[in-house]
Amino acid sequence: MSAQGRVALVTGCGKRDGVGRAVARRLAEEGMTVVVADRMPTGVLNRRQEIVGVADDGWQGLDSLVEEIGAAGGTASAVLGDIGDVSDADAMVAGAVDAHGRLDVLVNNAAAPQGLDRREIAQVPVEVFDEVIRINLRGAFLMSRAAVPIMREQRWGRIIAVSSMAGVVAAPYSTAYSASKAGILGFTRALAMDVARWGITVNAVAPGAVGTSRAFLSEDPDLDVEVELERRGQGIPLGRVGRPEDIAGAVAYLASDDAEYMTGQYLVLDGGGRAGVLPEPSS
Numbered sequence: 580m581s582a583q584g585r586v587a588l589v590t591g592c593g594k595r596d597g598v599g600r601a602v603a604r605r606l607a608e609e610g611m612t613v614v615v616a617d618r619m620p621t622g623v624l625n626r627r628q629e630i631v632g633v634a635d636d637g638w639q640g641l642d643s644l645v646e647e648i649g650a651a652g653g654t655a656s657a658v659l660g661d662i663g664d665v666s667d668a669d670a671m672v673a674g675a676v677d678a679h680g681r682l683d684v685l686v687n688n689a690a691a692p693q694g695l696d697r698r699e700i701a702q703v704p705v706e707v708f709d710e711v712i713r714i715n716l717r718g719a720f721l722m723s724r725a726a727v728p729i730m731r732e733q734r735w736g737r738i739i740a741v742s743s744m745a746g747v748v749a750a751p752y753s754t755a756y757s758a759s760k761a762g763i764l765g766f767t768r769a770l771a772m773d774v775a776r777w778g779i780t781v782n783a784v785a786p787g788a789v790g791t792s793r794a795f796l797s798e799d800p801d802l803d804v805e806v807e808l809e810r811r812g813q814g815i816p817l818g819r820v821g822r823p824e825d826i827a828g829a830v831a832y833l834a835s836d837d838a839e840y841m842t843g844q845y846l847v848l849d850g851g852g853r854a855g856v857l858p859e860p861s862s
Contacts, residue, residue, distance in 0.1 A: 583610035586679045587834065588672065590662055590722065591689030591741075593622030593640040596791045598741060599688045600644055601823035605831045607653030611684065614675040615644050616658045618689070625792060626694025631800045662689050662718030672725035681733060684834045685726045687719040687740040687763075690793075696755040697796050708755040715759035719766060723781075727774055736779035737834045740767055741826065744787045744849050760785075764845055771843030780842035782833045787849025788812075789821040816851035 587606045592599035592615035599615070607613045617623075621640030624633065637643075641657035648655035658674045660667035675682050691714035695707045719740050730736025745753050746760030764783055771781035788794060790808045812819040829846050832838055 582835070585611045585683035586614065586675060586681050587611045587684035587686065588614045588616060588658075588675045588682060588722075588726070589686040589688055590616045590671075590718075591622070592644055592657075593617035593620055594792060595636070595638040595643075596823070597622060597793075598786075598789065598791065598823045598826045599686075601827040602686055602688060602830050603644060603655065604648060604651075605824070605827035606684065606686075606834060607648045607651065607655060609831055609835070610653075611834075612654040612679050613648060614656050614658060614671075614678065615641050616660060616662075616671050616689070617641055618659070618661050620659065623692045625692045625795075627795055627798055628792060629694075630798045662687075662722050663713040665721055668718070668721035669725045672722065672729070676729060682726055682729045683733065683735065684737040684739070685722060686830055686834075687722055687738070689718060690715050690741070691759075693756070693793060693796060697752050699752060700754050703755060711755040711759050712762070715756070716762040716766065719763055723766075723770060727770075727779070730779045731774065731777045734778045736774070736777070737838075738770065738774075738779065738781040739830050739833045740781075740783040741830075742767075742783045742785045742845060744785050744847065744852065747785050747845075747847070767845065768843045775842055780833075780838065782838070782841060782843070783845040784826060784829045784833070785845050785847050785849075786821055786826050787847075787852040788815065789823065789826065791823060794820070814852075815849070819850065821848060821850060 589603045592603050603613045603615045645655045645657050656678050658671045660671040691711045696711050740763045742763040743760040745757045750757050767781050767783045
């Protein structure tokens with residue numbers, strides 16, 4: 580079956596500047612029918628957004644994304660649910676199958692909002708740690724658990740998780756987040772072994788710095804976001820932070836037939852960040 584006949588479910592698609600929106604649009608461009616999902620229509624606010632606010636620019640979240648994809652000639656629908664809840668996870672997968680007859684690609688992109696988890700360990704409330712693990716790791720488990728039986732019956736499937744470089748290398752003030760994202764990588768490797776015989780691949784992407792609302796924890800309403808992103812990009816060998824479209828391109832590859840022989844792996848998308856800033860070439 581070509582991409583034109585496949586159905587993809589992408590979680591965490593409600594925010595205008597999010598990776599989920601970019602992934603959904605890219606898979607639709609590839610010809611897939613896309614089901615976009617989130618816990619709330621416009622996504623769950625980070626702590627900074629709760630305090631500083633979000634611009635009222637007419638973005639209606641999932642509904643706007645479905646309209647965008649349709650206007651570009653694609654096919655999309657939306658479902659709401661909490662990926663960390665068993666009933667909701669099952670219902671979102673069932674909803675995709677009921678609406679479109681099958682499910683070929685699952686992108687576990689949704690993640691817990693950031694804020695109180697980004698502190699020194701003694702200052703991280705236990706309930707906040709539990710919520711980050713519930714959404715980021717348990718959510719990937721529950722969504723995959725619901726999707727695997729369908730993909731086994733079809734004898735084809737792609738499960739792709741959005742992890743993070745925080746799950747690969749040391750990241751300060753990030754115990755909860757790093758634990759959840761490292762857990763996703765271990766989960767990806769293990770699940771890949773369980774489902775390979777049915778033609779299902781399981782892979783992940785590990786982004787470094789990406790220029791979305793998730794990149795900012797500062798509660799300063801006067802922070803110039805563009806200037807700060809430019810500053811951060813200067814410390815990356817490629818000279819910029821990542822864009823949601825960079826992540827979407829990697830996900831599209833992992834969802835394609837070109838990645839048929841790749842499973843249990845993760846792709847690093849950090850602009851060479853781990854190498855540090857390169858020195859200026861001598862004249």
